[in-house]
Amino acid sequence: xxxxxxxDVSKVYKGESEVKALDKVTFQVNEGEFVAIMxxxxxxxxxxLSILGVLNPPTSGELIIDEIxxxxxxxxxQADFRREYLGFVFxxxxxxxxxxxxxxxxxxLAVSKMSKQKKRAAAESVLExxxxxxxxxxxxxxxxxxxxxxxxxxxxxxxxxLIILADEPTGSLDTKTGLEIIELFRELxxxxxxxxxxxxxxxxxxxxxxxxxxxxxxxxxx
Amino acid sequence: xxxxxxVFNNLRRxxxxxxxxxxxxxxxxxxxxxxxxxxxxxxxxxxxxxKEAGTKVIITPQSENTSFSFGGITMAANITFDVKEMxxxxxxxxxxxxxxxxxxxxxxxxxxxxxxxQQPSLLVGVDFKNELYTKPWLKIAGKLPESDTEIILGxxxxxxxxxxxxxxxxxxxxxxxxxxxxxxTGGQEDEIIMASLKLVENLSGSTNLSLVELIIENxxxxxxxxxxxxxxxVTPVKEAMKSRKEVIQRYEYFxxxxxxxxxxxxxxxxxTTMMGSVNERVKEIGIFRAIGFRKSHIMKIIMLxxxxxxxxxxxxxxxxxxxxxxxxxxxxxxxGLFIQWHPLLGIIMIMGSIFIGLLASWFxxxxxxxxxxxxxLRHL
Ligand SMILES: Nc1ncnc2c1ncn2[C@@H]1O[C@H](COP(=O)(O)OP(=O)(O)O)[C@@H](O)[C@H]1O
Ligand SMILES: [Mg+2]
Numbered sequence: 001x002x003x004x005x006x007x008d009v010s011k012v013y014k015g016e017s018e019v020k021a022l023d024k025v026t027f028q029v030n031e032g033e034f035v036a037i038m039x040x041x042x043x044x045x046x047x048x049l050s051i052l053g054v055l056n057p058p059t060s061g062e063l064i065i066d067e068i069x070x071x072x073x074x075x076x077x078q079a080d081f082r083r084e085y086l087g088f089v090f091x092x093x094x095x096x097x098x099x100x101x102x103x104x105x106x107x108x109l110a111v112s113k114m115s116k117q118k119k120r121a122a123a124e125s126v127l128e129x130x131x132x133x134x135x136x137x138x139x140x141x142x143x144x145x146x147x148x149x150x151x152x153x154x155x156x157x158x159x160x161x162l163i164i165l166a167d168e169p170t171g172s173l174d175t176k177t178g179l180e181i182i183e184l185f186r187e188l189x190x191x192x193x194x195x196x197x198x199x200x201x202x203x204x205x206x207x208x209x210x211x212x213x214x215x216x217x218x219x220x221x222x
Numbered sequence: 223x224x225x226x227x228x229v230f231n232n233l234r235r236x237x238x239x240x241x242x243x244x245x246x247x248x249x250x251x252x253x254x255x256x257x258x259x260x261x262x263x264x265x266x267x268x269x270x271x272x273k274e275a276g277t278k279v280i281i282t283p284q285s286e287n288t289s290f291s292f293g294g295i296t297m298a299a300n301i302t303f304d305v306k307e308m309x310x311x312x313x314x315x316x317x318x319x320x321x322x323x324x325x326x327x328x329x330x331x332x333x334x335x336x337x338x339x340q341q342p343s344l345l346v347g348v349d350f351k352n353e354l355y356t357k358p359w360l361k362i363a364g365k366l367p368e369s370d371t372e373i374i375l376g377x378x379x380x381x382x383x384x385x386x387x388x389x390x391x392x393x394x395x396x397x398x399x400x401x402x403x404x405x406x407t408g409g410q411e412d413e414i415i416m417a418s419l420k421l422v423e424n425l426s427g428s429t430n431l432s433l434v435e436l437i438i439e440n441x442x443x444x445x446x447x448x449x450x451x452x453x454x455x456v457t458p459v460k461e462a463m464k465s466r467k468e469v470i471q472r473y474e475y476f477x478x479x480x481x482x483x484x485x486x487x488x489x490x491x492x493x494t495t496m497m498g499s500v501n502e503r504v505k506e507i508g509i510f511r512a513i514g515f516r517k518s519h520i521m522k523i524i525m526l527x528x529x530x531x532x533x534x535x536x537x538x539x540x541x542x543x544x545x546x547x548x549x550x551x552x553x554x555x556x557x558g559l560f561i562q563w564h565p566l567l568g569i570i571m572i573m574g575s576i577f578i579g580l581l582a583s584w585f586x587x588x589x590x591x592x593x594x595x596x597x598x599l600r601h602l
Pocket of ligand 2: 046
């Protein structure tokens with residue numbers, strides 16, 4: 001079943017000089033797929049991911065997720081949509097430095113109406129799932145790179161999103177720890193999450209269902 | 223965890239970040255609280271002083287005639303030094319009502335024209351004991367008259383008449399001994415020639431009075447005295463209170479002006495600090511937005527953070543302001559000035575600080591809420 005559909009999505013950044021970051025990108029992603037997005041630096045991968053993440057409205061074209069035309073929603077509803085449907089794993093993980101591992105994981109639940117205990121239980125359970133059951137109260141700087149990655153993954157899945165979006169999640173890790181994160185994604189994918197991951201690392205490709213290549217803002221089918 | 227915990231954890235774990243803000247607000251509020259504590263203490267002291275001193279009331283005969291003044295009091299008189307008089311039973315009527323009207327002192331006076339060295343002069347007959355109570359600033363060299371042949375002189379009168387203690391003075395051909403000379407006051411007492419009321423009554427052959435000064439505890443009794451004595455003029459003396467009130471009022475205006483300036487400075491400090499803070503946290507705000515915080519949530523975070531910080535500054539400022547005021551009073555050795563802990567002032571200061579925080583953080587918060595999350599995350 002089609003979960004994500006991008007139709008002729010273009011993005012032009014207007015600044016001192018116009019940059020056409022995406023040019024009529026069309027593709028579909030089915031529910032349960034694990035998709036890699038690859039391409040040279042500056043080709044538009046992050047732009048594409050931010051559009052899929054409902055953070056960056058396309059200049060033209062349409063994005064439909066779960067039959068919702070997401071960019072037709074109001075700004076506040078888009079925020080609600082992200083909270084309900086999406087989980088982000090950012091480059092360098094971007095944990096909030098003044099919050100503990102547990103608090104970082106609870107962050108996406110901060111504005112939801114759950115009880116305190118439920119939020120805590122949910123965060124503890126995902127932290128245990130990623131193997132950090134004993135490091136709830138560490139601040140990010142007290143964790144290794146791989147552990148920070150795991151907290152970031154836990155934070156991305158605590159709200160049980162349909163879709164996980166990851167921008168070069170292994171970029172800052174050594175091969176071995178990077179592979180651990182990819183393993184984690186594979187498990188999540190098996191558990192039903194649809195995953196889109198920007199990556200530079202061709203070794204990662206053996207773990208994904210499909211790869212979308214991007215060059216100069218276009219899908220490269222070769 | 224909710225937005226509040228995010229804010230608390232930020233403030234708790236990054237104390238240094240908010241140090242400037244708390245310090246700025248604290249200094250501002252300390253200044254305001256010090257000024258207001260001092261003016262309030264001055265006000266309290268003034269009210270207490272006047273309550274203790276009581277209200278002075280002057281009772282004079284009704285008159286439309288020319289008047290002259292004595293001891294700062296305007297009196298009815300005709301041109302020939304024939305001072306207008308009222309019957310002495312005024313004093314008896316008042317003495318019967320001492321309890322009801324909370325009268326502290328009754329000081330009757332009789333002023334008559336006399337001849338001294340062929341010159342027309344005024345002789346003032348007083349009840350010395352009560353007179354000195356109502357004019358505590360009078361100091362005498364020598365003693366008070368004890369017999370009907372003794373008088374005292376004001377300092378200028380003594381000089382003018384060339385009399386020293388123990389000299390004799392002829393008044394209407396009768397001889398009197400100068401037993402006391404008043405210290406110079408710079409006022410009209412310097413010109414006075416004073417004798418006992420009884421002596422003046424004897425000299426004039428009448429017990430009528432020219433003037434009665436009263437000290438009462440409550441100003442509100444003035445109307446009752448007026449009702450009690452319909453034939454005479456009853457005038458409360460308020461000048462002293464009024465002028466001191468004016469001085470304190472000037473301090474109050476100063477405090478208000480300073481507070482206003484501080485309010486503006488505080489708003490600017492909060493505004494620039496929070497703008498800096500928002501600029502520093504662009505990334506963090508982008509992450510909040512990406513994981514589904516609404517714009518309004520971002521605004522709440524920034525404004526909550528600012529108001530908590532400002533409230534803390536307000537609380538510390540209130541505490542230190544009162545302490546500074548207390549030590550100021552000790553330092554300037556102002557006895558009787560008592561600096562109080564006014565919890566209401568504290569609450570007003572904390573609320574005011576929160577108001578400053580909300581006012582000044584509104585713009586940075588709006589800016590934070592409207593940050594483009596993609597732009598923010600792009601520089602990760
Ligand atoms: N917010 C932006 N404003 C202007 N130009 C941008 C912005 N974001 C990306 N770009 C430009 O768009 C192009 C694609 O960038 P990006 O999507 O980050 O590529 P990638 O992630 O593949 O390296 C680049 O030329 C980049 O400079
Ligand atoms: Mg990129």
